[in-house]
Amino acid sequence: MTSEELPTRDRIVNAASDLFYGEGIRAVSVDAVAEKAGVTKRTLYYHFTSKDELIAAYLRQREQPNLARLRRWYAEGEGGVADKTRAVFRNLARSARRPSWKGCAFLRTxxxxxxxxxxxAMKIGAAHKKDFENWFAATFEAEGLADAALLARQVVLLLDGSFAVVLLHRDPAYMEAAGEAAFALVSAARRDGVGQAI
Known part of the structure; x- marks a missing residue:
């Protein structure tokens, strides 16, 4: 299906996503979104009552794909739970090496x-980050790790901290370093909770 064949609302959200992620939400006008979507401003406002509603739709569109990507990276990682957690960071570092990478849309917004x-959009972002944390907590709990909820929070802090620092320095090695820290934390929890290292 080409972009012209998409429903109008989807075309608008896709255009907003490209522009908001690429340039920032404050830098992009509703006029620019309408032009990129190939609709009139009036048509845009028929589907979205305000720019704020459009910003919220932009983040909602990214929620499930982001979580699915993290789960896939974890599942495809080789080794135990610590290795799989590190694999998430390594995949993020690979993504961050692409010229189109602009960091985490939720944190930037x-x-x-x-x-x-x-x-x-703040509420959507907070809920999205909580979904990541809850998923890690459930995964660590299923693996029998000690203090799974706290460990999940620590891994999310490393994840979001690395997003910020990589965006600042444009050096994905910081994300890889955060992955090594996550590996160490999860390995230590494994020893504490199960009596042996992963």
């Missing part, structure tokens, strides 16, 4: 909306 904690 939250930085732009930091003075608007009630914004729908």
């Amino acid at each position: 939250s930085a732009e909306l930091a003075n608007m904690p009630g914004h729908p």
